[in-house]
Amino acid sequence: MSTDLARWQFATTSIYHFLFVPVTIGLAFLVAVLQTAWYRSGNLEQRRLTRFFGTLLLINVAVGVVTGLVQEFEFGMNWSDYSRFVGDVFGAPLAMEGLGAFFLESTFLGLWLFGWDRLPKKLHLACIWLVAFGSMLSAAFILAANSWMQHPVGYSVNPTTHQPQLSNVLALFTNPTFLWGYVHVILASLVTGCVVMLAVSVWYLRRGIEATAFKRSAHLALVVLIPTLGLALFVGSELGVVEDKYQPVKIAAAEAQWTNCQPCSFSAFQIGGGKSDKTPTKVIAIPDLLSFLATNSFNGKVVGLNQLQQQYTKQYGPGNYIPDVFIQYWSMRVMAYLAAGLFLLAAWGGWLLHRRRLERSKWFLRIAMWAAVVPFLMNTAGWMLTENGRQPWIVQGLMKTLQGVSPSVSSTEIWISLIVFVALYLALGAADLFLMLRYARRGLPDAEAAQPDPGAGPTAAPELAY
Amino acid sequence: MLHLHTLWYVIIAFFWTGFFVLEGFDFGVGVLHAVVGRTDEERASAIESIGPFWDGNEVWLVVAGAATFAAFPAWYATMFSALYLALLLILAGLMVRGVSFEFRSKLSDPRWRRTWTWATIVGSALVPLLIGIGLGDLLHGLPIDSKHEFTGNFFDLLTPYGLWTGVTLLAVSLLHGATFLMLKTTGAVRERSTRAARVLVWPVAAVVLGFVVWTRITAGDHLASPLMALVVFAVLGTGYLVYAHQEGWAFAGSAVTMAAAVIAIFVGLYPNVIVSSTNHAYNLTVSNSSSAKYALTVMTVVAIVFVPLVLLYQGWSYHVFRARVGGPTDTAETPAPPAPPGASLKT
Secondary structure: OHHHHHHHHHHHHHHHHHHHHHHHHHHHHHHHHHHHHHHHHOOHHHHHHHHHHHHHHHHHHHHHHHHHHHHHHHHHHHOHHHHHHHHHHHHHHHHHHHHHHHHHHHHHHHHHHHOOOOOOHHHHHHHHHHHHHHHHHHHHHHHHHHHHHHOOOOEEEOOOOOOEEEOOHHHHHHOHHHHHHHHHHHHHHHHHHHHHHHHHHHHHHHHOOOHHHHHHHHHHHHHHHHHHHHHHHHHHHHHHHHHHHHOHHHHHHHOOOOOOEOOOOEEEEEEOOOOOOOOOOEEEEEOOHHHHHHHOOOOOOEOOHHHHHHHHHHHHOOOOOOOOHHHHHHHHHHHHHHHHHHHHHHHHHHHHHHOOOHHHOHHHHHHHHHHHHHHHHHHHHHHHHHHHOOOOEEEOOOEEHHHOOOOOOOHHHHHHHHHHHHHHHHHHHHHHHHHHHHHHHHOOOOHHHHOOOOOOOOOOOOOOOO | OOOHHHHHHHHHHHHHHHHHHHHHHHHHHHHHHHHHOOOHHHHHHHHHHHOOOHHHHHHHHHHHHHHHHHHOHHHHHHHHHHOHHHHHHHHHHHHHHHHHHHHHOOOOOHHHHHHHHHHHHHHHHHHHHHHHHHHHHHHHOEOEOOOOOEOOOHHHHOOHHHHHHHHHHHHHHHHHHHHHHHHHOOHHHHHHHHHHHHHHHHHHHHHHHHHHHHHHHHHHHHOOHHHHHHHHHHHHHHHHHHHOOOHHHHHHHHHHHHHHHHHHHHHHHOOEEEOEOOOHHHOEEOOOOOOOHHHHHHHHHHHHHHHHHHHHHHHHHHHHOOOOOOOOHHHOOOOOOOOOOOHHHHO
């Protein structure tokens, strides 16, 4: 009971947190690009765009930061036995994240936000780049920690305490799961930022407000989106190969592949095939594709869940070693299909851009606006695939999730905290969305307001300050 | 030879001290902003005085927590699961407070503003109070069994010494916020901040005095007399400086008070990290809760590289925004305005 509740709580809070993280990483980068363009050209329109998207960035950062605090504390609160067991290894990247990235991100965000008229232009530009860099750096540390849970490396087991101890810190950062996973997350974050920027821009283009400025930002968003999305698809598929090597259950479950196969067809859609019903009733199958996705060879072998279950029972003792197949199968497909759909949309946008017809294509503008929700669904599905696929382990092969919860925390307490977090998150989410929409529709700051007043001007940009 | 786990205890105490010295005035400003600012504009300028800093200051708390996780996993595990509901309230307080700064200004509707003003006040008061209770509990002792598991409930967290520590850290945060506002604002806000500091300083001194005596009784000889003397001297000195109109020095005084008070808790606690009120044999100590040598060595290298860097750029950001809020920006360099508005208070 406690374990289920603690899992629900972690899933809820981390999924929620990760709605804001990729927007922050993606938009910080794009705002830095916009400001660089302004710095180079001196074009006021670019400055106004920088400020406009900077405000959207800040509203998100506020929620991202405070929900991140919950994540940091939650390990000790709900998962104290886990923390005790793995702290020697897992704690290090977390502490590095705080010291190396959080300080950088937050301090330079303050400098950027309040430094418009205080800092020399070049230094001020450097601040937003450091914010963007800091946000990407923090993702590196937390993913190194998470990758260790997926594929533990760089540790040795203490013979007396039987606990893992860090023995090679570099191994944490050269872990193949980390390298591929990190690049995948950064690309997905850039995609998220681009799609949000595109959606806001086309909203204006549809209405013909500030069309020249927002054509610029739509252009930037598409130019970054097309290659990053293509790369994200490629890296994601390579990550699947890496995971199939170290966590074969995760991939077999994502394909609802119960028996060994070689070559394996890819099930594009099916009904059934879950735990109680291992033979799916309807399959649209693409021959050999699963082999390729899992092993990079059209004739590769994928070991089935039944065989893996047998193998793990022999290795780790009796128990269920298969994660929820339904979640695996569908989170994989939601992520991949949406990504493919988004890619088509981006390609369409690229073509329209090339033909200089972007602002006139009614259907593209309409669809691109609603596409804003897509990356959030993709990101969530991706994390469900990753985290659910590790179950029943909290650290693959070392500790089961069941063993990680806090023995001293009652289920009543977890209920209370779950309710409090959900209530707070709903309220914050509503306020955030409300502000985002309002500010997104409010338009660019005036040319005058964007023009720095050399006299006794306000200390911060009016639309950014308190 | 200095043990690595002792070094890490010192580093963690340093992070907590940094957190309270820096975020302490943010808490104080958060609570006082509606007192020293009557109009919407004045309140906004009070909040703006901490605008560029508060987010970076809060990272000190995150780092204190994460460093505890890395260097003393057992301490982190027991402390965070024992303080469960208190931490939930702390997180709720930090959340509403954190977004309140950002959200408040975004709409001019009075109801919206009032809501976030209250979020700022309540969050800013709750957090130092509750963290203080938690830190006090470590020293006072909590029911902890031989497996280092907490066996009590929420009400066991409300130890008398813990409560007093919480009140002390809240009180010093208020004073610290008032001296910060004296230093960083102009006009009516600055005047009211001076008045607030004057009203606050002697009651705060009394609370601090009680805290010092109580800490000495709880910790025994662990707590060195010079440190106790420093806490008392600093708070009394702050009182003198607040009345003497030495704004910069008064702020330094409240900073030293805060630092010395937090350090006193950690000096009193060492070599324990959590005292067990069930049986002292079950105490968590620096040696029985720390990570192994390799992890601590890695973290030491990381700290040696990053801590000075962080101090450098955070220090620089304080330098960039050294001017008073609401004043003309071009007077940033002048050390003191010709006629301090607070002077009128003397008459």
